[in-house]
Amino acid sequence: MEEVIENKFIAIKSHINGAPIEFDFEVKTETISLSAKSKEVIVKNLYVSIDPYQLHRMKSCSSSQTTIYLAAPVQPGQSIDTYGVGRVVASGRPDFAKDDLVVGLLAWGEYTVVEEGRLLNKLDPMGLPLPYHVGPLGFSGLTAYAGFFEICKPKKGENVFVSAASGSVGSLVGQYAKLFGCHVVGCAGSQKKVDLLKEKLGFDDAFNYKDETDLNSALKRYFPNGIDIYFDNVGGEMLEAAVANMNKFGRVALCGVISEYTGGGKRPALEMLDVVYKRITIQGFLAADHTKNYGDFISTITDHLRTGKMQALCDISHGLESIPSAFVGLFRGDNIGKKIVQIAHE
Amino acid sequence: MEEVIENKFIAIKSHINGAPIEFDFEVKTETISLSAKSKEVIVKNLYVSIDPYQLHRMKSCSSSQTTIYLAAPVQPGQSIDTYGVGRVVASGRPDFAKDDLVVGLLAWGEYTVVEEGRLLNKLDPMGLPLPYHVGPLGFSGLTAYAGFFEICKPKKGENVFVSAASGSVGSLVGQYAKLFGCHVVGCAGSQKKVDLLKEKLGFDDAFNYKDETDLNSALKRYFPNGIDIYFDNVGGEMLEAAVANMNKFGRVALCGVISEYTGGGKRPALEMLDVVYKRITIQGFLAADHTKNYGDFISTITDHLRTGKMQALCDISHGLESIPSAFVGLFRGDNIGKKIVQIAHE
Incomplete structure (x- = not known):
């Protein structure tokens, strides 16, 4: 039956x-x-x-x-x-x-x-x-892994900025960047998240974007030597400010635009002359296009999670x-x- | 003396x-x-x-x-x-x-x-x-050559849009794209220029952007199958409209932003969700970074100019x-x- x-x-x-x-x-x-x-x-x-x-x-x-x-x-x-x-x-x-x-x-x-x-x-x-x-072993994890290594093409010692840094993807990107030998600053929306980035995830620094009246100045303060890589989860004014603070040959990886999902966000009005003269690359991507990296990704993150080099939130x-x-x-x-x-x- | x-x-x-x-x-x-x-x-x-x-x-x-x-x-x-x-x-x-x-x-x-x-x-x-x-054999020429081949990474049969297409760089990019086997549409600011693009330079089509009240619709009309490559010389609203009409994995090469040089232009407010979901790459570049391509560039364009395959304006x-x-x-x-x-x- x-x-x-x-x-x-x-x-x-x-x-x-x-x-x-x-x-x-x-x-x-x-x-x-x-x-x-x-x-x-x-x-x-x-x-x-x-x-x-x-x-x-x-x-x-x-x-x-x-x-x-x-x-x-x-x-x-x-x-x-x-x-x-x-x-x-x-x-x-x-x-x-x-x-x-x-x-x-x-x-x-x-x-x-x-x-x-x-x-x-x-x-x-x-x-x-x-x-x-x-x-961390699912799509968010692959997004972070492929986005950081394939799209951002990091070099040791580069300055990396991660927005929504305590989120599912950002928290992993920041940790990959640290392990890779980059200088990493994250931003998030509460003091509790900021503390977590610095104390638990090993970010070099972090700030609460809600405390900043001028994002451009904030990024100048946190990146006196400019930004080489921006892993963007939010779009809008943060993207504008990051482009303004980028170094030559800087890379922006865009994996989501939370400010635009709800339709309430402001589209970024990018200074395209900066993009030209600084030869910036802005690239949208989806994890689904990077399944060829899946094996590497799984073995890397599994190892890091087991040995405690990375934390899963x-x-x-x-x-x-x-x-x-x-x-x-x-x-x-x-x-x-x-x-x-x-x-x-x- | x-x-x-x-x-x-x-x-x-x-x-x-x-x-x-x-x-x-x-x-x-x-x-x-x-x-x-x-x-x-x-x-x-x-x-x-x-x-x-x-x-x-x-x-x-x-x-x-x-x-x-x-x-x-x-x-x-x-x-x-x-x-x-x-x-x-x-x-x-x-x-x-x-x-x-x-x-x-x-x-x-x-x-x-x-x-x-x-x-x-x-x-x-x-x-x-x-x-x-x-x-054509100077920096404008190298900008067109390196920009099209190195930044746009064309594939045969792709749809290419060139703005400021009768200009020093655009006129060469359009011709390279045609010779490479792409479908090429250019825009310019007068009927005389549009005629020249179609009649002398071999563009598949061309339009006067000043005659268009809605650039988004214009591009939809000229690119019913979407744009794969946009060679951007102008920025502003044209860039917004091009991104809106791009295909998946589209590429935008930015070599200048004439709308911004004079400070009078509107910065493009890009739909970043489009950039993510369509996995678009927007890349600024300068010819000076591509001197490694100089030898190839000179032999290619010299040959095309001598044989009449390309026209120098x-x-x-x-x-x-x-x-x-x-x-x-x-x-x-x-x-x-x-x-x-x-x-x-x-």
Whole structure:
């Protein structure tokens, strides 16, 4: 007899075109079969990733705009896919068995019915906590690794500036930069985060951008010898100020623009003469284009985490119902490190 | 007996902080000796280059701003150096003799006293007109060559957009792109220039940006399949519109920002989310960083000019006194191709 269960999941009520609020979301329920069809894998979700870029997928964009993006638009009432770790409940594929730990594209829900073609891999935790496989060993981790080494092309001794430095990506970039032999300054939005950057993550210096009335002067103060690399997570005025303080042949890696996701941010009005005369390169990138670096990335970060050379910051909320507030909090800077929701006990 | 002569040259009366007018300049006179001291070469200037970037050197910038630039600031009352072709009048160096044709850093004047260390090379015209050695075979030429091949990294069949396409650099970039097998559309500021791009230089299409009320729509119309490469000479709103119309992994090469030189232009407010999601690279560059490509560049363009595969556009005014109006005209778009002033008969 086919066993069916109720699966609760989070959906948007309608498209979101500004800063999100909890009311934009609802818990929905569907009935799913726990007997996997051929080529299907049914996964009980354990830890799921909460990422700012997902807001972009929730906008009412025209189809012409969305085709350039990797991730499909999120539709009201529908399940929202996300990176996560889970455990196989039933498998219609020979390569997965009941109770296997898996990592891949799951859902903001209790269960995911993973159809063929959707990203799913068996997970060997390698002695590291499961949430690490959502954060520092997941897409945020690859973003930091590929962004810093492939896009920023660092040289030892260079001056590196990281914005949103206590976030999932920035916290890793700063640590990679320090280990590589760069001078690293980060900025964040609270004294607590600033202390953490300096005391726990080993940044050479850090500041609270909310305390600064003039970002240009602030960067001049923190970088008397100029900035060689800017790892930008925020865009807007911070990007303008960083370009103004860059050295010749400086590089800007852009991996997200949190100031623009909510539509409330000011676009940066860059001094393009600076870009020309200082021969600056500004490059947008996505981790998905750097899967060729995946092997190097995993072996490097696993080693650093095990030996304690790097710290993983995971900010975990509990329960499916906490997803909307966890997500909304990203845009207020509530999280420290990678935001993850634990859906079920391991 | 030492022969001395009067040397007339052009100087600025004071620093220029906006669009230049002819009144900003004056003709000055100095007495120079025609007996070259040891290691000096005295050159009679024949053709000198007139370039928009020189305005930037005429601003009253702070020293901290100017140190990042390659060219020293221009001081009121002083001689203004520029790329040019001349003939040796007297030489205190064994490697130059009277009547040698030379190319290098000369002056907006009748004569240049070239001291040791200043760029000067013997010129073999290789059967090409002397003005070609100031323009397409000079720094504008290297800017176009290195910018297109090294910065834009073209692939056959890609869609290339060139702004200021009838200018010294743009006219060459468009021709390189066509010869390379790209689809090329240029924009310029008059119907006459547009006709020239299509009829003489072989651009696939061209438009007058002054006729367009919405640059974004114009680019959508001219690039229904999107832009892969944008060679930007102007910055401002054109750069915004180009980024909005770029394809994934698009590249923007920035070699000058004529809208910003005069301080009157609007800085581009770029949609950085586009830059991230489309993984766009925006790169400033200067020809001076690409001297390693000089040999390739010279052999390529010499061949193309001789065989008629490329056209050189030289826009020549005559007489030292015409320099201020030639220079001022650059910012009104008066020139077609490389602006050069002939100072003396060959």
